[in-house]
Amino acid sequence: MGFMASTPQRSSWAEQAAQALSDAGYRRGGARRAILELLDEQPCALSAVEIHEELASRNREVSRASIYRVMEELEAIGLLQRVEVGRGVVRYEPARGGSGHxxxxxxxxxxxxxxxxxxxxxxxxxxxxxxxxxxxxxxxxxxxxxxxxxxxx
Ligand SMILES: [Zn+2]
Ligand SMILES: [Zn+2]
Missing domain, CATH: 3.30.1490.190 (Ferric-uptake regulator, C-terminal dimerisarion domain)
Known part of the structure; x- marks a missing residue:
């Protein structure tokens, strides 16, 4: 008998965020999905510039304006934590509640x-x-x- 995937996988932050955005009336899209998955992989916060560069290195061109728009949407529904690091640089990371705080x-x-x-x-x-x-x-x-x-x- 092979490996049995019996334990249900707890859905990822990216999946929860995608669902929450669509529940809030934002349309789903490839760019949005790519941003959510990138953020979900990170151990810590990224700036919009880093998000833009990392997506570009994966052959996924997403405009800076789109990135800021998605950050605003996620913040509005409480799924994104904004980290002010000074010098006007703002970074973003998934708000995961208790775990990973x-x-x-x-x-x-x-x-x-x-x-x-x-x-x-x-x-x-x-x-x-x-x-x-x-x-x-x-x-x-x-x-x-x-x-x-x-x-x-
Ligand atoms: Zn962090
Ligand atoms: Zn240093």
């Missing part, structure tokens, strides 16, 4: 961004959140500095 380290010299998470930090934020005059829905932490490569240069 992380924060960001940004190198101010080369612009590299990497994810980090820390249980103690999450506990501290939760504790502080309980004392704030705000019903806290989300949080993000961006730590700036020089990455190992730039610091050594």
């Amino acid at each position: 992380h924060h960001h380290l940004v190198c101010d010299r080369c612009g590299r961004i990497s994810p980090f998470s820390d249980a103690g930090l999450e506990r501290a934020i939760r504790r502080v959140s309980g004392t704030l005059p705000l019903q806290v829905s989300e949080h993000e932490v961006v730590i700036h500095g020089a990455c190992a490569t730039c610091a050594a240069a």
Whole structure:
């Protein structure tokens, strides 16, 4: 007997996002699908320029305007997290709720961004959140500095 695919595959973020966009009245399309799949593959956030370049390297020309439009649609329905990294650069990553929640380290010299998470930090934020005059829905932490490569240069 061969391999039995008995466990139902939990649908990917790209599939959920495609469904949510179409439920929200946006039409499905190849460009949209390619953007969703690219974002879903990433461990962290990409800029619109990087999305454009990566798609082009896969022979998938999607205009910058289309990329920004899809980012806006995804943000509007809460499926995309916008990461402000300074210098006017904005990056985007899938909003996955609990799993994969992380924060960001940004190198101010080369612009590299990497994810980090820390249980103690999450506990501290939760504790502080309980004392704030705000019903806290989300949080993000961006730590700036020089990455190992730039610091050594
Ligand atoms: Zn990230
Ligand atoms: Zn760097």
